[in-house]
Amino acid sequence: MSSYPMSPLMGQMMSKPMLISSLIEHADRYFGKNEIVSRRVEGDIHRYNYTECHKRAKKLANAFAGMGVKMGDRIATLAWNGYRHLEAYYAVSGSGAVLHTINPRLHPEQIAYIANHAEDQYLLFDITFLPIVEAIASHCPLIKGYIMMCDRDRLPADSKIPNLMAYEDVIDANSEDFVWPIFDENSASSLCYTSGTTGNPKGALYSHRSTILHSYASSLPDGLNVSARDSVLPVVPMFHVNAWGLPYSAPLNGSKLVFPGPNLDGKSLYELFEQEKVTFSAGVPTVWLGLLTYVAQNNLKFSSFKRTVIGGSACPPAMMKTLRNTYGVEVVHAWGMTEMSPLGTAGTLMAKHTDLDEDEKQSILQKQGHVLYGVDMKIVDDAGKELPWDGKTYGNLLVKGQWIIDHYYKNEGGDVLEDGWFPTGDVATIDGDGYMQITDRSKDVIKSGGEWIGTIDLENVAVSHPAILQAACIGVFHPKWDERPLLLAVKKPGAEVSKEELLQYFDGKVAKWWLPDDVVFIDSLPLGATGKILKNKLREQFKEHKLPTA
Ligand code: AMP
Secondary structure, eight states: OOOOOOOSSOOOSOOOOOOTHHHHHHHHHHHTTOEEEEEOTTSSEEEEEHHHHHHHHHHHHHHHHHTTOOTTOEEEEEOOSSHHHHHHHHHHHHTTOEEEEOOTTSOHHHHHHHHHHHTOSEEEEOGGGHHHHHHHGGGOTTOOEEEESSOGGGSOTTOOOTTEEEHHHHHHTSOSOOOOOOOOTTSEEEEEEOOOSSSSOOEEEEEHHHHHHHHHHHHSTTTTOOOTTOEEEEOSOTTSHHHHTHHHHHHHHTOEEEEOTTOOSHHHHHHHHHHTTOOEEEEOHHHHHHHHHHHHHTTOOOSSOOEEEEOSSOOOHHHHHIIIIITOOEEEEEEEOGGGSSEEEEOOOOGGGTTSOHHHHHHHHTSOBEEOTTEEEEEEOTTOOBOOOSSSOOEEEEEEETTSOSSOGGGTTSOOOBTTBEEEEEEEEEOTTOOEEEEEETTTOEEETTEEEOHHHHHHHHHHSTTEEEEEEEEEEETTTEEEEEEEEEEOTTOOOOHHHHHHHTTTTSOGGGSOSEEEEOSOOOBOTTSOBOHHHHHHHTTTOOOTTO
């Protein structure tokens, strides 16, 4: 790994490796009675605490040792956010093996590809995903056994899945006497494949060190800001970049954890928020759409919910305002990616902003924000030249830091760094105070007559219209300008607006030449496995669309 020079006088502090097992040990010892509440796939609510979680994680670790799992071996999960998944997080990584969380929303063929590519040895899965496992088992010869996360009586009677075990049998058969091994903190701890909208997914392999550092940094007040006073409900799945690190940062801070299981609809989430006095949550904008629609339709309020982190795709300012002004929920807009563990930036104010008026504060908060200590960023032009931090000039966003990928698993894609920096594929501006704003994903930017049009701004304007629920902007062929913006919009149920009215609404809100050339109303937008709008699908679908200006 590193080959930095050593000083003749080295520091004399203990050299204790940063290991993931220490998080659950810490939570057991110092926050042992703090609760972990899960809505189970079985339908009921399960409730226990960090001490009991630690005991069961050690039983599972003993089970893996008995199965011959060695350090560095990959163990896969196909599971919702729940207590058994959390136990697997600690049992696998804590033993020195590698937790490979697979996104069940991928196509079974892609799941089999990923499991084979990772050379997974065992696969743990929730009952919901039995059909996926049945479909892939015969294509995954390396997997030695399957553990269904349930009691024995839920196992299918006539399954062809080889070596199928019930999770609770595995737990019951093993002792809780287990001492977490101590090893090099740079050892691999978990593996997560990128969403792979183009080409095959590539693996980001995290280490114990990168995970602990990310947990520390993401917990800071200008990051996720989670504490022992919080009841934390991660809506972001544990199969997508480790639920933004919350299964690690919550035990680090002793927060109560609330897992929603498979029920991510507005009603189920709202009930759990209220019952478990949730104060903090995190998720992608599409999840909040469902929750906010349910709360508005039923004239409800939140009694404990105070703060949420929204990221994964741009949070529309209109959503931020509704959460804050109507429901009193503070929104922290965050940005990151699988390759960054994931957190890079978060949008919070500084002391000097205290006296600004609400609109001025909002215009800062709607940016993706400031880097966390540990992450460095810059914007560059296509030739790699660094661009100014003036809040206007946009360029390719590059990052580096202790929890940012050096290369993909099995060196897929080769040397990806540019002079030691990771190219994010995002286009952004950075202002004089270091606030970063994403204008687009570089492959989504609309190139009109040699100039760039950022689609996020256009989408944000569209969804601030009272009749619009969701919007996506794509570039379509134009004989004179190469590409011009086409707006695809989904109306709110029962709402009406014409194409002309919607286009008029853009007047004065964006530069004139950014105005979409056309609007098409559609019933829904295609979403990918991580809740992002699939613009490549839309581009394909509308590639023949004839613009009225063409
Ligand atoms: P993933 O690796 O699936 O988490 O996707 C990472 C990508 O999601 C980033 O490179 C961005 O393009 C996008 N993304 C994440 N957070 C935001 C955000 N707050 N605003 C805009 N785009 C975002």
